[in-house]
């Protein structure tokens with residue numbers, strides 16, 4: 417193998433490139449990225465970047481995220497040592513798998529990059545609300561975060577649309593800098609896709625205790641204002657004054673450039689992979705937010721929008737790309753999914769699957785203490801462990817999720833722990 421192209425200069429792309437080198441790959445390595453920045457970490461965008469807390473100047477050159485060391489995925493010297501040709505501000509617009517060429521649109525027009533091995537790591541972009549009014553933002557990129565942060569400097573009333581983890585973290589960060597905040601979520605509890613309602617209720621209370629006006633079970637029917645947003649209209653007929661809106665209403669996967677390439681896309685736009693992260697086209701792998709693969713422990717195919725997953729999957733894909741090219745056995749990707757969120761200086765962590773769940777048991781602490789570990793189950797099997805302010809205890813239960821564990825066995829293990 418002489419030339420590997422990684423498309424997408426995010427977390428998954430960088431980890432794949434780094435792992436290719438640590439696995440001994442010495443050939444050409446190109447990383448194509450649409451943004452002007454080298455790969456950076458997105459979790460601080462809704463936390464440190466918005467509050468300004470914990471940001472240490474990196475002292476690096478522009479393009480190295482000066483002022484935002486928290487965002488650096490790897491030290492500059494480590495990234496340099498990968499020895500990749502970073503093609504930034506370039507967007508992949510098509511893929512010709514017959515001739516093994518990626519079509520890339522950049523400042524100097526279109527190029528065709530040849531490859532022997534290809535890794536698809538173009539992640540996702542934020543869904544935008546249907547309005548052109550100024551003051552309505554989304555949060556996916558560093559540029560988005562800096563725009564929201566600049567708006568925070570003027571203070572005022574923020575309406576956060578969507579109580580998923582991005583929205584919930586934006587609400588918490590906005591309170592930390594003194595904004596008036598209303599959080600609007602269509603479901604009955606925040607973070608409905610990530611945590612069971614019993615845990616979601618605790619999060620709703622946390623937001624209320626910290627001064628957020630939490631509106632659950634309602635959706636936005638319109639954004640109003642002249643030129644700039646002034647209020648948000650809700651499905652219960654109420655309206656909320658807003659000088660600023662941040663919408664965390666989900667993502668679109670960046671896979672349109674693969675249409676017609678022979679790489680199979682599923683209904684939600686995700687890339688169909690096998691358990692080795694290889695797509696339906698041999699030699700083409702997919703990693704990170706857009707990859708959809710069969711996981712024997714978690715009920716059929718899964719896709720995760722989790723930071724840790726992007727890194728772990730990149731490592732496995734790199735290993736398998738090289739192994740299969742060398743005629744060696746690939747390694748299946750069977751992680752215990754892991755996700756965390758920071759809100760009001762509290763860490764919430766989830767191992768396994770948070771929703772849906774039929775069984776819930778708070779095995780250590782309690783919602784009232786604002787400190788707990790809860791087990792989640794389906795069909796009397798343990799499917800997830802969620803912890804609030806309980807990092808060591810939560811992480812200790814990872815092993816229970818590596819193998820099928822009955823509800824009874826899990827409760828017994830907690831009793832012993």
Ligand SMILES: Cc1cc2nc3c(=O)[nH]c(=O)nc-3n(C[C@H](O)[C@H](O)[C@H](O)COP(=O)(O)OP(=O)(O)OC[C@H]3O[C@@H](n4cnc5c(N)ncnc54)[C@H](O)[C@@H]3O)c2cc1C
Pocket residue numbers: 423424425426427428429448449450451457458459460461462506507508509537538539540541555556557582670673703704705706720721722723724726754755756757758
């Ligand atoms: C605000 C925010 C907070 C988060 N907080 C947490 C958290 O606390 N915990 C957690 O577990 N996860 C968190 N996440 C999720 C985590 O950051 C993602 O799961 C992770 O970034 C996914 O990495 P990725 O490389 O797959 O995709 P991305 O990070 O989306 O990277 C994909 C890259 O590809 C580029 N690209 C897209 N299309 C093209 C194209 N056609 N050509 C070239 N380049 C292209 C994009 O510009 C982007 O740079 C957060 C995400 C956000 C947005």
